[in-house]
Amino acid sequence: MNKKHLFDYIISIADNSLILAQRLGELCGHGPTLETDIAGTNIALDLIGQTRNYYQYAAQIQGEGKTEDDLAFLRLEREYKNVLLVEQPNEHFGYVMGRQFLFDVYHLLFMNELLKSKDETLAAIAKKGIKEVSYHKRFSGDWVKRLGDGTEESNQKMQEAIDELWAYTDELFDQPEADKTMIAEGVAVDTLKFKETYYEEVSTLLKEANLQVPESKYFIRGGKTGVHSEFMGYILSDMQYMQRTYPNMEW
Protein backbone atom coordinates (compact mmCIF):
# COMPACT_ATOMS: atom_id res chain seq x y z
CA MET A 1 0.00 0.00 0.00
CA ASN A 2 1.33 3.42 -0.99
CA LYS A 3 1.12 5.37 2.26
CA LYS A 4 1.64 8.72 0.60
CA HIS A 5 -1.28 8.12 -1.74
CA LEU A 6 -3.50 6.96 1.06
CA PHE A 7 -2.59 10.09 3.04
CA ASP A 8 -3.27 12.36 0.04
CA TYR A 9 -6.56 10.66 -0.59
CA ILE A 10 -7.80 11.09 2.99
CA ILE A 11 -6.70 14.72 3.03
CA SER A 12 -8.63 15.48 -0.14
CA ILE A 13 -11.85 14.12 1.39
CA ALA A 14 -11.26 15.89 4.70
CA ASP A 15 -10.52 19.25 3.07
CA ASN A 16 -13.91 19.30 1.35
CA SER A 17 -15.68 19.01 4.68
CA LEU A 18 -13.38 21.47 6.43
CA ILE A 19 -13.68 24.26 3.90
CA LEU A 20 -17.42 23.85 3.52
CA ALA A 21 -17.80 23.96 7.33
CA GLN A 22 -15.66 27.09 7.38
CA ARG A 23 -17.95 28.77 4.85
CA LEU A 24 -21.05 27.75 6.82
CA GLY A 25 -19.48 28.99 10.05
CA GLU A 26 -19.14 32.49 8.57
CA LEU A 27 -22.92 32.67 8.33
CA CYS A 28 -23.70 31.80 11.93
CA GLY A 29 -25.92 34.57 13.32
CA HIS A 30 -26.54 36.16 9.93
CA GLY A 31 -29.09 33.83 8.33
CA PRO A 32 -32.60 34.69 7.12
CA THR A 33 -34.29 32.91 10.06
CA LEU A 34 -33.22 31.49 13.40
CA GLU A 35 -34.19 28.03 12.21
CA THR A 36 -31.89 28.17 9.18
CA ASP A 37 -29.08 29.50 11.37
CA ILE A 38 -29.45 26.54 13.68
CA ALA A 39 -29.58 24.06 10.80
CA GLY A 40 -26.57 25.62 9.06
CA THR A 41 -24.57 25.39 12.26
CA ASN A 42 -25.62 21.78 12.65
CA ILE A 43 -24.33 20.92 9.21
CA ALA A 44 -21.06 22.72 9.93
CA LEU A 45 -20.71 20.75 13.17
CA ASP A 46 -21.29 17.43 11.41
CA LEU A 47 -18.71 18.31 8.79
CA ILE A 48 -16.13 19.33 11.39
CA GLY A 49 -16.75 16.06 13.21
CA GLN A 50 -16.04 14.11 10.02
CA THR A 51 -13.03 16.27 9.27
CA ARG A 52 -11.50 15.53 12.64
CA ASN A 53 -11.90 11.80 12.13
CA TYR A 54 -10.22 11.98 8.72
CA TYR A 55 -7.32 14.17 9.86
CA GLN A 56 -6.68 12.07 12.93
CA TYR A 57 -6.47 9.01 10.72
CA ALA A 58 -4.33 10.81 8.12
CA ALA A 59 -1.92 11.97 10.84
CA GLN A 60 -1.61 8.39 12.02
CA ILE A 61 -0.92 7.14 8.48
CA GLN A 62 1.64 9.88 7.96
CA GLY A 63 3.43 8.90 11.17
CA GLU A 64 5.28 12.18 11.67
CA GLY A 65 3.70 12.97 15.03
CA LYS A 66 1.41 15.64 13.60
CA THR A 67 -2.02 16.38 15.01
CA GLU A 68 -5.39 16.98 13.40
CA ASP A 69 -4.82 20.70 13.94
CA ASP A 70 -1.42 20.68 12.23
CA LEU A 71 -3.13 19.22 9.19
CA ALA A 72 -6.13 21.52 9.34
CA PHE A 73 -4.32 24.78 10.02
CA LEU A 74 -0.70 24.60 9.02
CA ARG A 75 -0.56 23.65 5.39
CA LEU A 76 0.13 25.92 2.45
CA GLU A 77 -2.70 26.84 0.15
CA ARG A 78 -1.44 24.57 -2.63
CA GLU A 79 -1.52 21.64 -0.20
CA TYR A 80 -5.28 21.89 0.38
CA LYS A 81 -7.07 19.54 -2.01
CA ASN A 82 -10.73 20.49 -1.62
CA VAL A 83 -12.88 20.97 -4.71
CA LEU A 84 -13.50 24.55 -5.86
CA LEU A 85 -17.23 24.18 -5.22
CA VAL A 86 -16.94 24.24 -1.42
CA GLU A 87 -14.83 27.39 -1.29
CA GLN A 88 -17.34 29.51 -3.23
CA PRO A 89 -18.56 32.45 -1.15
CA ASN A 90 -21.89 32.97 0.63
CA GLU A 91 -23.14 35.49 -1.93
CA HIS A 92 -26.72 35.04 -0.76
CA PHE A 93 -28.85 32.30 0.71
CA GLY A 94 -29.51 30.86 -2.75
CA TYR A 95 -25.78 30.33 -3.26
CA VAL A 96 -25.43 28.83 0.18
CA MET A 97 -28.18 26.29 -0.42
CA GLY A 98 -27.17 25.70 -4.04
CA ARG A 99 -23.56 25.00 -3.06
CA GLN A 100 -24.74 22.75 -0.25
CA PHE A 101 -27.17 20.84 -2.43
CA LEU A 102 -24.69 20.29 -5.28
CA PHE A 103 -22.18 19.01 -2.74
CA ASP A 104 -24.62 16.97 -0.62
CA VAL A 105 -25.93 14.88 -3.51
CA TYR A 106 -22.34 14.00 -4.36
CA HIS A 107 -21.39 13.52 -0.70
CA LEU A 108 -24.13 11.00 0.00
CA LEU A 109 -23.37 8.95 -3.11
CA PHE A 110 -19.71 9.11 -2.12
CA MET A 111 -20.34 8.00 1.46
CA ASN A 112 -22.46 5.09 0.32
CA GLU A 113 -19.49 3.86 -1.72
CA LEU A 114 -16.89 4.65 0.94
CA LEU A 115 -18.84 2.36 3.22
CA LYS A 116 -17.57 -0.53 1.06
CA SER A 117 -13.92 0.55 1.31
CA LYS A 118 -11.38 -2.11 2.21
CA ASP A 119 -9.97 0.42 4.64
CA GLU A 120 -11.91 -0.22 7.83
CA THR A 121 -11.35 3.22 9.32
CA LEU A 122 -12.65 4.98 6.23
CA ALA A 123 -15.63 2.61 6.08
CA ALA A 124 -16.36 3.34 9.74
CA ILE A 125 -16.22 7.11 9.19
CA ALA A 126 -18.60 6.69 6.25
CA LYS A 127 -20.98 4.62 8.33
CA LYS A 128 -21.14 7.30 10.97
CA GLY A 129 -21.49 10.10 8.42
CA ILE A 130 -24.19 8.68 6.15
CA LYS A 131 -27.08 9.60 8.39
CA GLU A 132 -25.73 13.11 8.82
CA VAL A 133 -25.17 13.62 5.13
CA SER A 134 -28.59 12.32 4.16
CA TYR A 135 -30.06 14.92 6.51
CA HIS A 136 -27.92 17.65 4.91
CA LYS A 137 -29.12 16.60 1.48
CA ARG A 138 -32.76 16.68 2.53
CA PHE A 139 -32.34 20.11 4.08
CA SER A 140 -30.53 21.72 1.15
CA GLY A 141 -32.75 19.97 -1.42
CA ASP A 142 -35.88 21.25 0.33
CA TRP A 143 -34.53 24.78 0.28
CA VAL A 144 -33.61 24.60 -3.40
CA LYS A 145 -37.22 23.56 -4.01
CA ARG A 146 -38.64 26.31 -1.82
CA LEU A 147 -36.53 28.99 -3.44
CA GLY A 148 -36.91 27.65 -6.97
CA ASP A 149 -40.64 27.25 -6.61
CA GLY A 150 -41.26 30.23 -4.32
CA THR A 151 -41.58 33.75 -5.70
CA GLU A 152 -40.38 35.10 -9.02
CA GLU A 153 -37.49 36.80 -7.27
CA SER A 154 -36.42 33.69 -5.41
CA ASN A 155 -36.66 31.62 -8.58
CA GLN A 156 -34.31 34.04 -10.36
CA LYS A 157 -31.87 34.12 -7.48
CA MET A 158 -31.80 30.34 -7.15
CA GLN A 159 -31.35 29.95 -10.90
CA GLU A 160 -28.48 32.46 -10.87
CA ALA A 161 -26.76 30.49 -8.11
CA ILE A 162 -27.21 27.13 -9.81
CA ASP A 163 -26.01 28.51 -13.15
CA GLU A 164 -22.86 29.87 -11.58
CA LEU A 165 -22.09 26.92 -9.31
CA TRP A 166 -22.74 24.38 -12.04
CA ALA A 167 -19.29 25.01 -13.50
CA TYR A 168 -17.74 23.48 -10.37
CA THR A 169 -19.68 20.20 -10.39
CA ASP A 170 -17.58 18.25 -12.87
CA GLU A 171 -14.48 18.53 -10.70
CA LEU A 172 -16.19 16.44 -8.03
CA PHE A 173 -15.50 13.41 -10.22
CA ASP A 174 -11.86 14.11 -11.04
CA GLN A 175 -9.44 11.42 -10.01
CA PRO A 176 -5.90 12.61 -9.35
CA GLU A 177 -3.14 10.04 -9.15
CA ALA A 178 -3.66 9.22 -5.46
CA ASP A 179 -7.33 8.49 -6.13
CA LYS A 180 -6.49 6.16 -8.99
CA THR A 181 -4.01 4.11 -6.98
CA MET A 182 -6.38 3.90 -4.05
CA ILE A 183 -9.28 2.89 -6.28
CA ALA A 184 -7.14 0.09 -7.62
CA GLU A 185 -6.48 -1.01 -4.03
CA GLY A 186 -10.20 -1.07 -3.26
CA VAL A 187 -9.74 1.72 -0.71
CA ALA A 188 -10.98 4.78 -2.57
CA VAL A 189 -14.34 5.45 -4.14
CA ASP A 190 -14.56 5.26 -7.91
CA THR A 191 -16.57 8.43 -8.33
CA LEU A 192 -17.10 7.82 -12.05
CA LYS A 193 -19.39 4.96 -11.13
CA PHE A 194 -22.04 7.38 -9.87
CA LYS A 195 -21.40 10.43 -11.99
CA GLU A 196 -24.45 9.75 -14.15
CA THR A 197 -26.63 9.10 -11.11
CA TYR A 198 -25.43 12.39 -9.64
CA TYR A 199 -26.49 14.46 -12.61
CA GLU A 200 -29.80 12.57 -12.84
CA GLU A 201 -30.61 13.18 -9.19
CA VAL A 202 -29.62 16.83 -9.33
CA SER A 203 -31.57 17.41 -12.57
CA THR A 204 -34.71 15.74 -11.25
CA LEU A 205 -34.76 17.97 -8.20
CA LEU A 206 -33.98 21.12 -10.16
CA LYS A 207 -36.90 20.40 -12.49
CA GLU A 208 -39.16 19.74 -9.53
CA ALA A 209 -37.98 23.11 -8.17
CA ASN A 210 -39.09 24.82 -11.37
CA LEU A 211 -35.47 25.53 -12.30
CA GLN A 212 -33.61 25.05 -15.55
CA VAL A 213 -30.89 22.43 -15.62
CA PRO A 214 -27.84 24.31 -16.92
CA GLU A 215 -26.70 23.10 -20.32
CA SER A 216 -23.22 24.60 -20.15
CA LYS A 217 -20.43 22.14 -20.64
CA TYR A 218 -17.72 24.60 -19.57
CA PHE A 219 -16.37 23.40 -16.29
CA ILE A 220 -13.80 24.89 -13.94
CA ARG A 221 -11.42 22.69 -11.98
CA GLY A 222 -8.24 22.99 -9.97
CA GLY A 223 -8.93 22.52 -6.26
CA LYS A 224 -8.20 18.81 -6.33
CA THR A 225 -4.69 19.55 -7.57
CA GLY A 226 -4.27 22.45 -5.15
CA VAL A 227 -4.92 25.29 -7.59
CA HIS A 228 -7.66 27.23 -5.86
CA SER A 229 -9.83 30.25 -6.53
CA GLU A 230 -8.83 33.69 -5.25
CA PHE A 231 -11.22 33.12 -2.33
CA MET A 232 -9.08 30.40 -0.80
CA GLY A 233 -6.30 32.66 0.45
CA TYR A 234 -8.79 34.70 2.43
CA ILE A 235 -10.45 31.61 3.86
CA LEU A 236 -7.06 30.41 5.04
CA SER A 237 -5.93 33.75 6.40
CA ASP A 238 -8.97 33.69 8.68
CA MET A 239 -8.79 30.04 9.51
CA GLN A 240 -5.04 29.92 10.13
CA TYR A 241 -4.83 33.28 11.87
CA MET A 242 -4.32 32.01 15.40
CA GLN A 243 -2.05 29.11 14.51
CA ARG A 244 0.16 31.33 12.35
CA THR A 245 0.27 34.26 14.78
CA TYR A 246 0.93 32.13 17.85
CA PRO A 247 2.90 29.12 16.64
CA ASN A 248 3.44 26.01 18.76
CA MET A 249 0.86 26.76 21.41
CA GLU A 250 -2.00 24.72 22.75
CA TRP A 251 -5.50 26.04 22.94
Place this chain on the structure above:
Amino acid sequence: MSNEQIKNLEEIFEARIARDEKIEPKDWMPEKYRKTHIRQMSQHAHSEIVGMLPEGNWISRAPSLRRKAALLAKVQDEAGHGLYLYSACETLGISRDELYEQLHSGKAKYSSIFNYPTVTWADMGAIGWLVDGAAIINQVPLCNTSFGPYARAMVRVCKEESFHQRQGFEIMHKLCNGTPEQKDMAQDALNRWWWPSLMMLGPTDAESIHTEQSMKWKLKRKSNDELRQQFIDQTVPQADVLGLTIPDKDLKWNEEKGSYDFGEIDWDEFWQVVKGHGPSNKKRMKARVGAWEEGAWVRDAAMAHAEKKEANKLKKAI
Protein backbone atom coordinates in the same frame (compact mmCIF):
# COMPACT_ATOMS: atom_id res chain seq x y z
CA MET B 1 -66.34 43.06 33.35
CA SER B 2 -66.98 45.28 36.35
CA ASN B 3 -64.16 46.76 38.35
CA GLU B 4 -65.12 44.58 41.25
CA GLN B 5 -64.93 41.42 39.16
CA ILE B 6 -61.49 42.44 37.92
CA LYS B 7 -60.39 43.09 41.47
CA ASN B 8 -61.58 39.62 42.43
CA LEU B 9 -59.69 38.04 39.58
CA GLU B 10 -56.57 39.94 40.52
CA GLU B 11 -56.81 38.71 44.09
CA ILE B 12 -57.23 35.12 42.96
CA PHE B 13 -54.30 35.61 40.58
CA GLU B 14 -51.97 37.03 43.21
CA ALA B 15 -52.95 34.26 45.61
CA ARG B 16 -52.07 31.63 43.04
CA ILE B 17 -48.62 33.14 42.60
CA ALA B 18 -48.17 33.35 46.35
CA ARG B 19 -48.96 29.60 46.52
CA ASP B 20 -46.24 29.01 43.92
CA GLU B 21 -48.70 27.87 41.29
CA LYS B 22 -47.67 28.37 37.68
CA ILE B 23 -49.56 30.82 35.48
CA GLU B 24 -50.20 29.35 32.04
CA PRO B 25 -50.78 31.30 28.80
CA LYS B 26 -54.53 30.69 28.71
CA ASP B 27 -55.10 31.64 32.35
CA TRP B 28 -56.50 35.04 33.15
CA MET B 29 -53.75 37.53 33.96
CA PRO B 30 -53.57 41.28 34.58
CA GLU B 31 -52.56 43.23 31.51
CA LYS B 32 -49.52 44.55 33.30
CA TYR B 33 -48.33 41.00 34.02
CA ARG B 34 -48.66 40.13 30.35
CA LYS B 35 -46.81 43.24 29.21
CA THR B 36 -44.04 42.91 31.77
CA HIS B 37 -43.47 39.32 30.74
CA ILE B 38 -43.37 40.16 27.06
CA ARG B 39 -40.86 42.89 27.84
CA GLN B 40 -38.59 40.77 29.99
CA MET B 41 -38.75 37.55 27.98
CA SER B 42 -38.24 39.29 24.65
CA GLN B 43 -35.35 41.27 26.09
CA HIS B 44 -33.86 37.97 27.13
CA ALA B 45 -34.51 36.43 23.69
CA HIS B 46 -32.97 39.44 21.93
CA SER B 47 -29.90 39.17 24.17
CA GLU B 48 -29.43 35.58 23.07
CA ILE B 49 -29.69 36.50 19.41
CA VAL B 50 -27.50 39.59 19.55
CA GLY B 51 -25.18 37.60 21.82
CA MET B 52 -24.49 35.23 18.93
CA LEU B 53 -22.62 38.00 17.12
CA PRO B 54 -19.61 38.74 19.34
CA GLU B 55 -18.83 35.04 19.63
CA GLY B 56 -19.76 34.31 16.03
CA ASN B 57 -16.97 36.77 15.25
CA TRP B 58 -14.42 34.09 16.24
CA ILE B 59 -15.86 30.95 14.64
CA SER B 60 -13.83 31.34 11.48
CA ARG B 61 -10.66 32.02 13.50
CA ALA B 62 -10.96 29.50 16.34
CA PRO B 63 -7.48 28.12 17.05
CA SER B 64 -8.24 24.39 16.86
CA LEU B 65 -10.88 22.11 15.37
CA ARG B 66 -12.07 21.16 18.84
CA ARG B 67 -12.49 24.82 19.80
CA LYS B 68 -14.17 25.62 16.52
CA ALA B 69 -16.74 22.87 17.04
CA ALA B 70 -17.35 23.88 20.66
CA LEU B 71 -17.80 27.52 19.72
CA LEU B 72 -20.18 26.67 16.88
CA ALA B 73 -22.18 24.50 19.26
CA LYS B 74 -22.28 27.24 21.84
CA VAL B 75 -23.49 29.89 19.45
CA GLN B 76 -26.03 27.39 18.19
CA ASP B 77 -27.28 26.90 21.75
CA GLU B 78 -27.80 30.64 21.96
CA ALA B 79 -29.92 30.56 18.81
CA GLY B 80 -31.89 27.72 20.42
CA HIS B 81 -32.42 29.75 23.60
CA GLY B 82 -33.62 32.66 21.49
CA LEU B 83 -36.00 30.33 19.74
CA TYR B 84 -37.68 28.98 22.86
CA LEU B 85 -37.82 32.36 24.51
CA TYR B 86 -39.49 33.89 21.45
CA SER B 87 -41.91 30.97 21.43
CA ALA B 88 -42.64 31.49 25.13
CA CYS B 89 -43.33 35.16 24.34
CA GLU B 90 -45.66 34.21 21.50
CA THR B 91 -47.90 32.39 23.98
CA LEU B 92 -48.71 35.86 25.33
CA GLY B 93 -50.18 36.99 22.04
CA ILE B 94 -47.32 38.70 20.23
CA SER B 95 -45.62 37.43 17.07
CA ARG B 96 -41.92 36.87 16.47
CA ASP B 97 -42.04 39.41 13.64
CA GLU B 98 -43.40 42.06 16.02
CA LEU B 99 -40.69 41.25 18.53
CA TYR B 100 -38.01 41.56 15.84
CA GLU B 101 -39.50 44.85 14.79
CA GLN B 102 -39.13 46.11 18.37
CA LEU B 103 -35.49 45.02 18.42
CA HIS B 104 -34.68 46.54 15.05
CA SER B 105 -36.37 49.86 15.79
CA GLY B 106 -34.48 50.15 19.07
CA LYS B 107 -37.67 50.03 21.12
CA ALA B 108 -36.67 46.77 22.80
CA LYS B 109 -33.42 46.43 24.68
CA TYR B 110 -30.94 43.58 24.90
CA SER B 111 -28.11 42.94 27.29
CA SER B 112 -25.61 45.76 26.91
CA ILE B 113 -22.62 43.51 27.37
CA PHE B 114 -22.90 42.39 23.76
CA ASN B 115 -22.07 45.90 22.63
CA TYR B 116 -18.43 45.35 23.51
CA PRO B 117 -16.11 44.01 20.81
CA THR B 118 -14.43 40.60 20.94
CA VAL B 119 -10.87 41.44 20.02
CA THR B 120 -8.89 38.33 20.94
CA TRP B 121 -9.48 34.61 21.28
CA ALA B 122 -9.30 35.01 25.06
CA ASP B 123 -12.55 36.96 24.84
CA MET B 124 -14.25 33.65 24.04
CA GLY B 125 -12.99 32.41 27.39
CA ALA B 126 -13.87 35.59 29.27
CA ILE B 127 -17.40 35.71 27.84
CA GLY B 128 -18.09 32.12 28.83
CA TRP B 129 -16.56 32.47 32.24
CA LEU B 130 -17.81 35.94 33.22
CA VAL B 131 -20.76 36.83 31.01
CA ASP B 132 -22.37 33.40 31.15
CA GLY B 133 -21.42 33.24 34.82
CA ALA B 134 -23.32 36.47 35.50
CA ALA B 135 -26.19 35.30 33.30
CA ILE B 136 -26.56 32.13 35.35
CA ILE B 137 -26.73 34.13 38.56
CA ASN B 138 -29.50 36.19 37.00
CA GLN B 139 -31.32 33.24 35.52
CA VAL B 140 -31.25 30.36 37.99
CA PRO B 141 -33.91 32.02 40.17
CA LEU B 142 -36.11 32.29 37.07
CA CYS B 143 -36.47 28.51 36.88
CA ASN B 144 -39.09 29.06 39.63
CA THR B 145 -40.69 32.15 38.20
CA SER B 146 -44.49 32.33 38.11
CA PHE B 147 -45.08 32.20 34.35
CA GLY B 148 -44.97 28.50 33.33
CA PRO B 149 -43.50 28.74 29.80
CA TYR B 150 -40.73 31.08 30.99
CA ALA B 151 -39.88 28.91 34.00
CA ARG B 152 -39.69 25.76 31.87
CA ALA B 153 -37.58 27.44 29.18
CA MET B 154 -35.21 28.66 31.87
CA VAL B 155 -34.59 25.16 33.24
CA ARG B 156 -33.08 24.14 29.91
CA VAL B 157 -31.37 27.47 29.31
CA CYS B 158 -29.64 27.32 32.70
CA LYS B 159 -28.35 23.79 32.15
CA GLU B 160 -26.75 24.86 28.89
CA GLU B 161 -25.44 28.13 30.30
CA SER B 162 -23.72 26.31 33.08
CA PHE B 163 -21.99 24.13 30.51
CA HIS B 164 -20.94 27.26 28.61
CA GLN B 165 -19.59 28.81 31.76
CA ARG B 166 -17.40 25.78 32.43
CA GLN B 167 -16.27 25.78 28.82
CA GLY B 168 -15.29 29.47 29.09
CA PHE B 169 -13.38 28.81 32.29
CA GLU B 170 -11.61 25.94 30.59
CA ILE B 171 -10.51 28.20 27.71
CA MET B 172 -9.11 30.65 30.29
CA HIS B 173 -7.46 27.84 32.23
CA LYS B 174 -5.68 26.60 29.13
CA LEU B 175 -4.46 30.12 28.34
CA CYS B 176 -3.31 30.70 31.90
CA ASN B 177 -1.31 27.50 31.83
CA GLY B 178 0.15 28.20 28.42
CA THR B 179 2.86 30.61 27.26
CA PRO B 180 3.35 34.10 28.76
CA GLU B 181 1.68 35.54 25.64
CA GLN B 182 -1.37 33.39 26.24
CA LYS B 183 -1.54 34.38 29.86
CA ASP B 184 -1.31 38.06 28.93
CA MET B 185 -4.12 37.54 26.48
CA ALA B 186 -6.24 36.07 29.29
CA GLN B 187 -5.43 38.90 31.70
CA ASP B 188 -6.22 41.50 29.04
CA ALA B 189 -9.59 39.87 28.40
CA LEU B 190 -10.40 39.85 32.12
CA ASN B 191 -9.43 43.53 32.34
CA ARG B 192 -11.83 44.42 29.57
CA TRP B 193 -14.77 42.17 30.53
CA TRP B 194 -14.76 42.46 34.31
CA TRP B 195 -16.52 45.79 34.73
CA PRO B 196 -19.06 45.29 31.94
CA SER B 197 -19.89 41.92 33.55
CA LEU B 198 -20.64 43.63 36.87
CA MET B 199 -22.81 46.14 35.03
CA MET B 200 -24.66 43.29 33.39
CA LEU B 201 -26.44 42.60 36.68
CA GLY B 202 -28.26 45.88 36.27
CA PRO B 203 -28.33 49.32 37.86
CA THR B 204 -28.05 49.64 41.64
CA ASP B 205 -31.21 48.93 43.62
CA ALA B 206 -31.81 52.62 44.18
CA GLU B 207 -31.97 53.18 40.40
CA SER B 208 -33.81 50.02 39.40
CA ILE B 209 -37.39 50.84 38.44
CA HIS B 210 -38.87 47.39 37.96
CA THR B 211 -37.68 45.52 41.02
CA GLU B 212 -40.62 45.64 43.42
CA GLN B 213 -43.36 44.44 41.10
CA SER B 214 -41.02 41.85 39.61
CA MET B 215 -40.27 40.46 43.06
CA LYS B 216 -43.98 39.93 43.69
CA TRP B 217 -44.37 38.00 40.45
CA LYS B 218 -41.20 36.02 41.11
CA LEU B 219 -39.66 37.46 37.98
CA LYS B 220 -36.93 38.53 40.30
CA ARG B 221 -36.01 36.91 43.61
CA LYS B 222 -32.98 38.94 44.59
CA SER B 223 -32.07 42.56 43.99
CA ASN B 224 -29.44 43.61 41.43
CA ASP B 225 -26.99 44.51 44.17
CA GLU B 226 -27.41 41.16 45.91
CA LEU B 227 -26.86 39.33 42.62
CA ARG B 228 -23.78 41.42 41.87
CA GLN B 229 -22.32 40.63 45.27
CA GLN B 230 -22.99 36.93 44.74
CA PHE B 231 -21.26 37.09 41.35
CA ILE B 232 -18.18 38.81 42.74
CA ASP B 233 -17.90 36.45 45.70
CA GLN B 234 -18.14 33.47 43.43
CA THR B 235 -15.80 34.74 40.72
CA VAL B 236 -12.85 36.16 42.70
CA PRO B 237 -11.70 32.72 43.93
CA GLN B 238 -11.94 31.44 40.36
CA ALA B 239 -9.64 34.25 39.20
CA ASP B 240 -7.24 33.16 41.94
CA VAL B 241 -7.25 29.61 40.59
CA LEU B 242 -6.39 31.01 37.17
CA GLY B 243 -3.68 33.22 38.63
CA LEU B 244 -5.30 36.33 37.16
CA THR B 245 -5.77 39.70 38.82
CA ILE B 246 -9.21 41.28 39.00
CA PRO B 247 -8.78 44.84 37.71
CA ASP B 248 -10.12 46.54 40.84
CA LYS B 249 -7.69 48.04 43.33
CA ASP B 250 -10.45 48.41 45.93
CA LEU B 251 -11.37 44.75 45.87
CA LYS B 252 -10.78 43.15 49.25
CA TRP B 253 -12.27 40.50 51.50
CA ASN B 254 -14.49 41.92 54.22
CA GLU B 255 -14.33 39.49 57.12
CA GLU B 256 -17.23 41.08 58.93
CA LYS B 257 -19.81 40.83 56.18
CA GLY B 258 -18.32 37.63 54.79
CA SER B 259 -18.01 38.93 51.25
CA TYR B 260 -15.87 41.15 49.05
CA ASP B 261 -15.87 44.93 49.04
CA PHE B 262 -15.36 46.31 45.58
CA GLY B 263 -14.69 49.57 43.76
CA GLU B 264 -17.05 52.05 42.19
CA ILE B 265 -18.73 51.00 38.94
CA ASP B 266 -18.60 53.56 36.14
CA TRP B 267 -22.34 54.02 35.67
CA ASP B 268 -21.80 56.73 33.08
CA GLU B 269 -20.26 54.09 30.86
CA PHE B 270 -23.17 51.75 31.59
CA TRP B 271 -25.77 54.34 30.55
CA GLN B 272 -23.77 55.39 27.51
CA VAL B 273 -23.83 51.80 26.23
CA VAL B 274 -27.48 51.22 27.22
CA LYS B 275 -28.47 54.34 25.31
CA GLY B 276 -26.87 53.00 22.14
CA HIS B 277 -23.44 54.61 22.17
CA GLY B 278 -21.21 51.70 23.15
CA PRO B 279 -18.32 50.51 21.01
CA SER B 280 -20.36 47.99 19.00
CA ASN B 281 -24.05 48.95 19.35
CA LYS B 282 -24.34 50.16 15.79
CA LYS B 283 -22.44 47.23 14.36
CA ARG B 284 -24.65 44.73 16.21
CA MET B 285 -27.86 46.39 15.06
CA LYS B 286 -26.62 46.64 11.49
CA ALA B 287 -25.84 42.93 11.53
CA ARG B 288 -29.29 42.00 12.89
CA VAL B 289 -31.25 44.37 10.67
CA GLY B 290 -29.09 43.40 7.70
CA ALA B 291 -29.71 39.67 8.22
CA TRP B 292 -33.43 40.33 8.52
CA GLU B 293 -33.69 42.53 5.43
CA GLU B 294 -31.43 40.39 3.27
CA GLY B 295 -33.42 37.33 4.34
CA ALA B 296 -36.80 38.80 3.41
CA TRP B 297 -36.87 37.26 -0.07
CA VAL B 298 -36.03 33.87 1.45
CA ARG B 299 -38.85 34.03 3.97
CA ASP B 300 -41.27 35.25 1.28
CA ALA B 301 -40.25 32.37 -0.96
CA ALA B 302 -40.80 29.84 1.83
CA MET B 303 -44.30 31.23 2.44
CA ALA B 304 -45.15 31.30 -1.25
CA HIS B 305 -43.93 27.75 -1.70
CA ALA B 306 -45.92 26.50 1.29
CA GLU B 307 -49.05 28.16 -0.09
CA LYS B 308 -48.54 26.60 -3.51
CA LYS B 309 -48.11 23.18 -1.92
CA GLU B 310 -51.25 23.62 0.12
CA ALA B 311 -53.23 24.75 -2.94
CA ASN B 312 -51.99 21.73 -4.90
CA LYS B 313 -53.05 19.42 -2.12
CA LEU B 314 -56.54 20.93 -2.17
CA LYS B 315 -56.73 20.67 -5.96
CA LYS B 316 -55.87 16.99 -5.76
CA ALA B 317 -58.42 16.40 -3.00
CA ILE B 318 -61.26 17.87 -5.05
